[in-house]
Amino acid sequence: MKSFNALLLASLFLFSCASPTAQQAVDRDDPEAQYVEPFQVFDNLYYIGARWVSSWLLVTDQGLIVFDALYGELTDMAIENIRTLGFDPNDIRYLIVTHAHFDHVGGANRFQRDFGSVVMMTEQDWQMTTEPAVYREYPTPIRHLSAADGATLNLGRTQLRFMNTPGHTPGVLSTLFTVYDDGFPHTAFMFGGVGLNFEGVERTESYINSVQRIQRLEGIEVNVPNHAGSGEVFERYEALQNREEGEPHPFVDPEGWNAWLAELLVNAEAKLAEEQAAAN
Numbered sequence: 001m002k003s004f005n006a007l008l009l010a011s012l013f014l015f016s017c018a019s020p021t022a023q024q025a026v027d028r029d030d031p032e033a034q035y036v037e038p039f040q041v042f043d044n045l046y047y048i049g050a051r052w053v054s055s056w057l058l059v060t061d062q063g064l065i066v067f068d069a070l071y072g073e074l075t076d077m078a079i080e081n082i083r084t085l086g087f088d089p090n091d092i093r094y095l096i097v098t099h100a101h102f103d104h105v106g107g108a109n110r111f112q113r114d115f116g117s118v119v120m121m122t123e124q125d126w127q128m129t130t131e132p133a134v135y136r137e138y139p140t141p142i143r144h145l146s147a148a149d150g151a152t153l154n155l156g157r158t159q160l161r162f163m164n165t166p167g168h169t170p171g172v173l174s175t176l177f178t179v180y181d182d183g184f185p186h187t188a189f190m191f192g193g194v195g196l197n198f199e200g201v202e203r204t205e206s207y208i209n210s211v212q213r214i215q216r217l218e219g220i221e222v223n224v225p226n227h228a229g230s231g232e233v234f235e236r237y238e239a240l241q242n243r244e245e246g247e248p249h250p251f252v253d254p255e256g257w258n259a260w261l262a263e264l265l266v267n268a269e270a271k272l273a274e275e276q277a278a279a280n
């Protein structure tokens, strides 16, 4: 059992999706350092997140869907970004929470309270919200809907298909949906928990199983990551702004998607080998 001080120290230096330097850790909470002007990526998908952690706005004919709530002042920023883009946060019907670490779930309660959004996450990660917070405290969201593996959610003509992809947390929620580039549809996927900062052979095995299940999905063309760095979001957006007429959309990258998953698998297998060696 770790001492309280050790836990405090750990919470300062160990954030939920990677281990930043002390300066990065400070910058991560600073809305000025984290500000990214919101931008449109597809006809129906906008980036409303911060520099280090993402939030996405999916626009449907029957209201808005937000992926991930961020936390603290970064939540305020995401909400303001929705207004900046010309949408009304009161139209947010659903908040999809990829997993119950503070950087994704921290502002969920705010969306429920202020906009009446229905919050969805997996059953396992709902359970995490009633247990002591893993990295940092956040206002507990009111339990709404659990997204079962294989379940779908329809809002107007938009459909989300959910997958439970445990590993990073016990109940990572991944989502498949369609994005449109000037009316042309592309299949997008959000892998809800990528980081390997967790412990134990069993969890690592379940992470590997999740990646392998995702690899078996056919036709994924677009990576919509919940941390911008995992999917080269800003680099691709730069390329999107410079796209010439008739050129492919820089986010449509099935080869890059497959290569990324293969890399995640290699890293996870190395972690598993280390953990198995340590256990023997």
Ligand SMILES: [Zn+2]
Residues within 6 Å of the ligand: 016, 017, 099, 101, 168, 193, 195
């Ligand atoms: Zn996390």
